[in-house]
Amino acid sequence: MDEFLRKLAKNDYWSSLYSRAKDLKLKLFNNETDFTVLQVRFLNWLEIYNHLYIELAMNEELLSKHVIEDDIRTDAYLLYKRKNKNDNNKRNIPNPNQEIPSFVFTTKRR
Numbered sequence: 001m002d003e004f005l006r007k008l009a010k011n012d013y014w015s016s017l018y019s020r021a022k023d024l025k026l027k028l029f030n031n032e033t034d035f036t037v038l039q040v041r042f043l044n045w046l047e048i049y050n051h052l053y054i055e056l057a058m059n060e061e062l063l064s065k066h067v068i069e070d071d072i073r074t075d076a077y078l079l080y081k082r083k084n085k086n087d088n089n090k091r092n093i094p095n096p097n098q099e100i101p102s103f104v105f106t107t108k109r110r
Helices: 002-010 012-024 037-057 065-069 071-092
Strands: none
Touching: 002 012, 002 037, 012 037, 037 065, 037 071, 065 071
16 A cells, blocks of 8 residues: 555655645645554655755756656665665764853953
């Protein structure tokens, strides 16, 4: 079922409609709340492909139209991005063993 949802989400019609729905407050479904599991999965794939096309337009490294069209390559790219993001987050965590610079404020004596 997920393959079918991905294929739909890649479709130009649904992709465009999703993009416009966010800006113009269009309804994709008859219901506005209590989405089914399929609707949530479909919206998730629409968001993923929308994000990929935005990255493609920004000439993101390692991303091409061919990567987006192939599910296996798309999954590999998403996995790479997730791992790369996690590695970058780990690098930004300060090491508690490192000395942390600090400021000491004093009053000026006359």
